[in-house]
Each structure stands twice: as structure tokens, then as C-alpha cells.
Amino acid sequence: MIVVENLHFAYNGREVLRGIDLTMGKEILALVGPNGSGKTTLAKHLNGLLKPLRGSVLVDGLDTREHTVAELSGKVGYVFQNPEHMFFEESVFEEVAFGPKNLGLDDKEIEERVRWALQAVGLEGFEERTPYSLSGGEKQRLAIACVLAMKPKYLILDEPTTGLDLKAERSVVEVIKSLRESGHGILLITHDMDLVLELAERVVLLDDGRKAFDGPVEEFFELELEEYSLELPELLELARGLGVGFVRSVEELMEVLR
Incomplete structure (x- = not known):
């Protein structure tokens, strides 16, 4: 807590x-x-x-x-808004391994953590890629993997x-x-x-x-x-216009309307 x-x-x-x-x-x-x-x-x-x-x-x-x-x-792991600010290694594997290495873990534990973190974010097979060659979504997932490898x-x-x-x-x-x-x-x-x-x-x-x-x-x-410079999601605007209560997805709205 x-x-x-x-x-x-x-x-x-x-x-x-x-x-x-x-x-x-x-x-x-x-x-x-x-x-x-x-x-x-x-x-x-x-x-x-x-x-x-x-x-x-x-x-x-x-x-x-x-x-x-x-x-x-x-x-507590922190993934910043711009993931590129977190990267400085030459490969995806080394990037994810950086944190566990600084914990003084042995090579076997480091590799296990890297493989587990990359699998968790769907980046298996990206180990030898350079982080800067990844797409925006892949960079974001890599940033999450780097934090996950610390097991927060x-x-x-x-x-x-x-x-x-x-x-x-x-x-x-x-x-x-x-x-x-x-x-x-x-x-x-x-x-x-x-x-x-x-x-x-x-x-x-x-x-x-x-x-x-x-x-x-x-x-x-x-x-x-x-009042707080925030906007109501279009889905909720539509639901209210149809006289429907709170829904969290289009599928839920369609189910209510049925």
C-alpha cells in the first residue's frame, strides 16, 4: 500500500x-x-x-x-511520458538489462528478467534491435519492460x-x-x-x-x-443522449440497448 x-x-x-x-x-x-x-x-x-x-x-x-x-x-517503477528519454543502450536486451545489472544480480537472473519483461509487453524477438529503430508504440512498451525488469x-x-x-x-x-x-x-x-x-x-x-x-x-x-478543462468521452455523451446510464464500452452500450 x-x-x-x-x-x-x-x-x-x-x-x-x-x-x-x-x-x-x-x-x-x-x-x-x-x-x-x-x-x-x-x-x-x-x-x-x-x-x-x-x-x-x-x-x-x-x-x-x-x-x-x-x-x-x-x-515503484516510473515510465515517463517520452520513453526515448529513458534509452541509452545499443540494443533492446541491454536496455532492459540495465536496471537489473545495477541491482548486482547474476547473469542468469538478469537474462530471466529481461526475457520475462519482454514477453510481458509483447517484444520477444526484439532483443538485438536498437531502441531508436522501434515504432512509437514499441518504444512505449520497451519503456514499460525496462521498469518491469526491476520487479516493482x-x-x-x-x-x-x-x-x-x-x-x-x-x-x-x-x-x-x-x-x-x-x-x-x-x-x-x-x-x-x-x-x-x-x-x-x-x-x-x-x-x-x-x-x-x-x-x-x-x-x-x-x-x-x-470546470477542470476535461472533456466527457463521446461514448458517454452518446449514452446520455440515448437515455442510457453509465457504460464503459461500445459493446456494453449495445447490450443495454438490446
Whole structure:
């Protein structure tokens, strides 16, 4: 369990997180809000990249102020918005192996972790490819594999489908679903309300550094999203126009209409 209590943080004297309380377990938790609301700042506290000005962040009982990012990497993995910023090795295999090598694991364990992580994201057979030769969706999945190889319990995915075409986006979505089924807790930072509708079990909405909402995805979509510069998914607009309640997919809508 990740437990955030009364978290405050400031950049250059300007407070950007103002008393955040949050818990997260084995779930897909969508973290949403307008630009500048504090989403990424909050997420960077969960793996120790940032330390609280006031308050605390505990990851399975570990106080992030007392542990390094390297120590916390086995608990919380962070996949940044631009995966290319994570790459610097010459092959996919070496890229995924980098983290486990830094843990001091033996060669057999490293290879097993690399093979397992690549299989988990559907990149078996890509071991000798250079990361920069991959497509956008493949790069995103490689970034996830690099984090998975550290065997974290929780994953932070920052705008994981931004800039991807539909096929690549679907491949990443399927990886996220698979990770959830395998028992990972996933923090999904996104502006894509369609992604929230499809994947999220719970939504936390930040506004001006404060928590404006924390609850089930169905209740989240009852809010006036325009107030937070967010848009209602077209599927829900259609469902409401047809007098149908909350649905999460076209298939579910068609079933209700039948």
C-alpha cells in the first residue's frame, strides 16, 4: 500500500501540492486534472524523485524521505511520458538489462528478467534491435519492460498513449490490462478521458495542488468536467443522449440497448 498523508511541496517558494492525502493499492488509479494541477509532482513523490516539504509518503511502510530512488525502484517503477528519454543502450536486451545489472544480480537472473519483461509487453524477438529503430508504440512498451525488469509492485505511467496511433495505443492498453491482471498497482497519469473510462477503477482529480475528487470512475464522470478543462468521452455523451446510464464500452452500450 502507498500512503500519502498531508503532502505539501513547493517549487521556488510556490506551493504546488497543498495537503494531499492518498492511498493506493493493487488497482488502476487514474490521476487527472488541468495542466499545472500537480499530477506529475505528486507522482514523483511516490518513488522518491521528490521529497515532501511537509507530510509523508510511505511505500509498503518505507518512508520515501529515508530511502533513495534506487532503493525504492524495486517497489515503484516510473515510465515517463517520452520513453526515448529513458534509452541509452545499443540494443533492446541491454536496455532492459540495465536496471537489473545495477541491482548486482547474476547473469542468469538478469537474462530471466529481461526475457520475462519482454514477453510481458509483447517484444520477444526484439532483443538485438536498437531502441531508436522501434515504432512509437514499441518504444512505449520497451519503456514499460525496462521498469518491469526491476520487479516493482507499483507502476506509474505518465501519459502512456500520447502521440501514438490507434494500433500502437491499443497495444499499450492491452499491456496495461495484463499488468493489472498480474497484480500490479498502476497509477495512470492522463488527459485522455477515453483511457480513464476504459481502464480506471478509481479516479483522483487534482486542481491547483489540492484533491478535488477521489472515488469510483462512474462517480467521476458525473462531475462537471469542463470546470477542470476535461472533456466527457463521446461514448458517454452518446449514452446520455440515448437515455442510457453509465457504460464503459461500445459493446456494453449495445447490450443495454438490446
